Amino acid sequence: MTVTSYLGAIGAAQREAMEADERVIIIGEDVEANVYGTMGGGKSRADKGDFLQMFGSNRIRNTPISEEIMVGAAAGAAMTGLRPIVDLSYSTFLYMAMDQFINQVAKSRYMFGGQASLPVVFRSAMFYGLSTAAHHSDRPYPMFMNVPGLKIMVPASPTDAKGLLRTAIDMDDPVLSFEACLLWGMKEDIEDGEFRIPFGVARTVRQGTDVTIVAISSAVPQAVLAAQILETEGISAEIIDPRTLVPLDSLAILNSVARTGRLVIADPANRTCGAAAEISAIVSELAFDCLRAPIIRVTTPDTHIPFSPAIEKQLYPDSIKIAEAVRKVTSARIGAGAPARMN
Amino acid sequence: MTLANDILLEMQRRMLRIRYFDERASKMVKRGEIPGTVHTSIGQEAQVVGACMALSEIDYMTGNHRSHGHPIGKGAKLGPLMAELVGKATGVCGGKGGSMHLADFKVGSLGESGIVGSSIPIATGAALSSKILGTGRVSLAFFGDGAANQGCLYEAMNLASVWELPIVFLCENNHYALSTPAHTVTAGVIAERAAGFNMPGVRVEDGQSVLTVYDAVRAAVDRARANKGPSLVEVMTYRFNEHSEGLRLATDYRNAAEKESWLKRDPVKMFRSYLLDNGIADASILDQLEAEVLAEVEDAVQFAEDSPYPEPSVAFKDIYTESFGGTQ
Numbered sequence: 001m002t003v004t005s006y007l008g009a010i011g012a013a014q015r016e017a018m019e020a021d022e023r024v025i026i027i028g029e030d031v032e033a034n035v036y037g038t039m040g041g042g043k044s045r046a047d048k049g050d051f052l053q054m055f056g057s058n059r060i061r062n063t064p065i066s067e068e069i070m071v072g073a074a075a076g077a078a079m080t081g082l083r084p085i086v087d088l089s090y091s092t093f094l095y096m097a098m099d100q101f102i103n104q105v106a107k108s109r110y111m112f113g114g115q116a117s118l119p120v121v122f123r124s125a126m127f128y129g130l131s132t133a134a135h136h137s138d139r140p141y142p143m144f145m146n147v148p149g150l151k152i153m154v155p156a157s158p159t160d161a162k163g164l165l166r167t168a169i170d171m172d173d174p175v176l177s178f179e180a181c182l183l184w185g186m187k188e189d190i191e192d193g194e195f196r197i198p199f200g201v202a203r204t205v206r207q208g209t210d211v212t213i214v215a216i217s218s219a220v221p222q223a224v225l226a227a228q229i230l231e232t233e234g235i236s237a238e239i240i241d242p243r244t245l246v247p248l249d250s251l252a253i254l255n256s257v258a259r260t261g262r263l264v265i266a267d268p269a270n271r272t273c274g275a276a277a278e279i280s281a282i283v284s285e286l287a288f289d290c291l292r293a294p295i296i297r298v299t300t301p302d303t304h305i306p307f308s309p310a311i312e313k314q315l316y317p318d319s320i321k322i323a324e325a326v327r328k329v330t331s332a333r334i335g336a337g338a339p340a341r342m343n
Numbered sequence: 344m345t346l347a348n349d350i351l352l353e354m355q356r357r358m359l360r361i362r363y364f365d366e367r368a369s370k371m372v373k374r375g376e377i378p379g380t381v382h383t384s385i386g387q388e389a390q391v392v393g394a395c396m397a398l399s400e401i402d403y404m405t406g407n408h409r410s411h412g413h414p415i416g417k418g419a420k421l422g423p424l425m426a427e428l429v430g431k432a433t434g435v436c437g438g439k440g441g442s443m444h445l446a447d448f449k450v451g452s453l454g455e456s457g458i459v460g461s462s463i464p465i466a467t468g469a470a471l472s473s474k475i476l477g478t479g480r481v482s483l484a485f486f487g488d489g490a491a492n493q494g495c496l497y498e499a500m501n502l503a504s505v506w507e508l509p510i511v512f513l514c515e516n517n518h519y520a521l522s523t524p525a526h527t528v529t530a531g532v533i534a535e536r537a538a539g540f541n542m543p544g545v546r547v548e549d550g551q552s553v554l555t556v557y558d559a560v561r562a563a564v565d566r567a568r569a570n571k572g573p574s575l576v577e578v579m580t581y582r583f584n585e586h587s588e589g590l591r592l593a594t595d596y597r598n599a600a601e602k603e604s605w606l607k608r609d610p611v612k613m614f615r616s617y618l619l620d621n622g623i624a625d626a627s628i629l630d631q632l633e634a635e636v637l638a639e640v641e642d643a644v645q646f647a648e649d650s651p652y653p654e655p656s657v658a659f660k661d662i663y664t665e666s667f668g669g670t671q
Contacts, residue, residue: 025475058475064505069498072464073471079453080403080472080480099495103458104465112446112454113437114661148662172664200667247667 001189004043006155007036009162009190010123010179014085015041016194017169018055021083024169025059026051027070028087028123032062036089036125037184067096071122075105078120078174085169091124091178092138105174106149117172121165126217127181128268128305129316137305137312139217139269141178145245145278151175151199152246156183156220159190160243163197170196180218180268200247204256208238211262211326214253215239216275218316219266219298225319226326235330245275253279254287261292262329266317271299293332296325344558348623352632354396354553355618358388358611359636361412364421365584367640368411368428368442372588377428380590381442384412386583387517389610390547391416391485393556394513394578397564398483403451403469405462406485408443409515409582410455413485419447421643431650438653439661451480459520460486460493463512467499470508470573481567482510483560489520491533500540500573509567511560512537514577516550521586522596537575550580551608554617581605 004012018024031039032052039051039060051060063070067088074084088094094101101122108116128137144150151173155161161179168175205220206227215223220241227237238256242249257263263283267276276297283295298317306312365383372381384391387409395416398404406413414424419435427434428442435447446454453469456462466484473480490496491514503510514533518525537544543566547559556578563574583606585592618624624632659666 023476061506064498064501066498066502068495069464069467069502072461072495073468073499073502076405076453076465076468076470076482077472077475078468079465080469081476081478082472099458099461100464103456103461108454108465109664110661111436111440111444112448113435113439115436115446115448116454117664151663 002043002192003187004158004190006158006161006179006183006186007038008040008042008044009158010038010165011040011042013162013165013169014038015051015054017166018051018059020194023081023083024085025061025082026085026087027061027063027074029063029065029089031087032060036087038087038123067093068100071097072100072104074120074122075100075108075118075174078118079108079116083119083169085121085123088122088124090136091126091140092136094122094124094140101144101150102147106147110149118174119172121168121175121177123177123179125179125181129182129218129312131307131309131312133307134304139178139300141176141245142269142274142278144176145275146273149174150246151244153177153199153244154217155179155243156215156217156241158186158188160197160203162190163195164199164243166194167196167199171199178217182218186221197243199244200249201243202249202252203241203243204252205239205241206237208236208260210236210260210330211238211264212253212256212260213237213239213264213266213322213326214279215241215266216245217268219268219322222317222319223266223322226322229319229323230326235326237326248279250282250286253283257283257287258290261290263291263295264298264322264325264329265295266298266322268300268316271297271302274299293329296329298322298325344561350396351618351623354392354557355614355629356632356636357392357395357416358553358614359633360415360421360639361388361391362611363636363640364415364425364643365411367644368425369584369588371428377442378430379441380587381411381428382409382587383582383584384409386605386610387412387515387580389553389614390515390550390556390578390580393553394483394485394560397557397560398451398481401451401480403453403466403480403482404485405453405466406455407459407462407487407490408455408457409487410443410445413455414445414447414450414452417447417452418450419452421639422646423447425643426647426650429647430652431647432653432657433646433650437657439657460490460495463490463496463499467503467508467510470503470510471506473509474506479568480509481564482508483513484510485513485515487520488514488516488518488525488529488533492529500537500542500575503573504540504542507570507572509570510573511563511567512573512575513560514575515580516577517580517582519586519597522592522594524596534575534577542573542575544575544577547576547578550578551610551613553610553614
């Protein structure tokens with residue numbers, strides 16, 4: 001075990017995958033200079049030299065600022081024998097390449113009757129919470145959840161970042177990795193050497209009996225803080241981190257709700273049609289009888305992200321809001337007796 | 344470039360395949376035997392076949408909504424193409440692509456695209472694979488004069504140039520983006536835009552001559568294969584049919600004199616004359632070739648008719664390489 005940061009874990013997964021398979025390449029803006037710190041390959045940002053030296057300029061390639069061709073060319077390369085990793089830096093830059101993502105990356109295998117495989121990973125960082133304002137702060141994974149053909153990972157720990165990314169690189173389907181900058185510095189002991197974490201298997205971050213908190217990305221550590229506060233109040237919270245949103249481990253969520261009877265979903269994405277909305281719908285459809293209180297979503301409201309820290313920080317799901325939501329669901333009663341207070 | 348007689352006859356065979364296939368498809372659309380519509384390459388056969396024959400069998404190709412000619416020109420079998428147009432399980436894409444999204448990976452056809460310009464980055468990526476893996480394969484992106492005004496073309500040309508990718512950007516300039524005359528929406532000469540990306544750009548004024556197209560594209564393909572990077576070839580041509588079969592517009596955006604002058608330059612008839620005049624084949628051989636291709640198209644139609652429709656479950660297949668019980 002080695003204490004490793006979230007960024008270092010991403011770098012290690014990329015390094016190990018590149019060492020294992022010569023077909024793996026990395027393209028993106030500023031990847032040669034390791035500007036974002038994920039091309040270091042060791043336990044922290046700049047550790048273990050740089051990828052350009054290790055793998056050469058044929059496999060580590062700076063691109064022009066042309067997202068559409070970065071994404072489309074990676075798709076074409078994946079269809080013809082390479083296994084590209086595309087570093088798109090900021091998640092909002094994905095929008096420049098929406099046609100390629102949706103009409104080509106997601107649909108090519110399907111439209112062509114299975115003739116194409118697209119082993120390609122698109123990595124991007126969500127810079128929210130850091131005063132980068134509206135053009136750099138989105139959490140856009142829900143809009144891609146609405147596109148069949150894409151797989152989506154949202155790691156919330158160094159271990160998951162490394163294990164899921166390696167699975168993604170080895171996988172024959174296109175994967176979008178949304179990495180939260182708020183977690184970049186998070187460190188933990190992680191297993192040495194290569195390991196993989198399967199997609200579609202949620203992680204139970206904490207066991208509990210009174211309420212299930214499904215937390216996504218940077219909401220996971222906030223949910224952990226909330227659970228610690230709630231414990232002092234005699235409320236036992238179970239925390240489930242889905243880790244991948246496509247495929248989604250619905251069964252783990254449903255099983256937990258079946259035990260606790262209450263569900264709070266903490267999702268840093270916008271509210272409307274967000275990941276939380278989808279999870280809420282699944283539980284309402286399939287486990288309505290288990291619910292002892294209405295489901296509460298703790299999300300970012302449907303607004304853009306403002307620059308000033310004075311007004312930005314209030315927007316995201318934090319431990320206070322999550323704890324408050326849990327207090328509501330644990331005090332609410334539906335079914336027999338008085339109707340739940342709706343507030 | 345002097346080509347062997349069998350290559351010349353193969354060019355005529357492929358042009359005839361496109362002509363007869365598309366004439367048959369047009370009838371089938373009008374009779375309701377093909378759902379939706381099709382965009383024919385009738386009139387553009389020389390431009391398609393001249394380019395495809397300049398490629399080798401292992402080379403890659405992508406195309407657009409005017410889609411049947413490209414895989415046919417690259418050597419795809421007609422039966423699975425026709426079955427695809429009809430929506431049958433034996434279609435080249437299993438009935439999920441249809442006319443606008445044909446692909447036959449067996450012959451290097453990586454897919455046509457219903458989104459104008461959208462397949463150009465795919466061809467560029469295939470060229471990147473070739474470069475990094477050292478396979479020696481060349482990539483060719485077919486696109487129209489309409490796509491020449493899409494941003495992704497210029498992102499692709501720039502990247503291909505700085506990375507010296509083995510790709511040919513082939514603009515099929517048939518003078519109209521649906522009803523819009525190219526010159527009213529396109530500044531300057533498309534081929535000249537290559538200069539800005541430090542690559543050769545040539546305009547083939549006689550896109551109805553299969554040999555002229557072949558020579559220009561062959562030079563670009565040879566250059567790409569020699570690791571000298573990309574080229575842009577603009578081929579001037581004309582579609583003889585409407586943008587899509589069955590389309591009826593209130594205004595006649597193409598004047599009669601213009602249409603008449605292009606119809607006189609029918610690439611299939613022109614090349615038949617060339618083959619006769621140069622003693623490459625006599626009339627009986629060419630008549631026989633035409634009969635063979637007609638029969639091949641009829642066989643393809645019969646194959647399509649005889650084939651079953653896909654099972655309903657196929658609608659949920661190949662979304663991913665594995666199934667994982669997503670919402671259905």
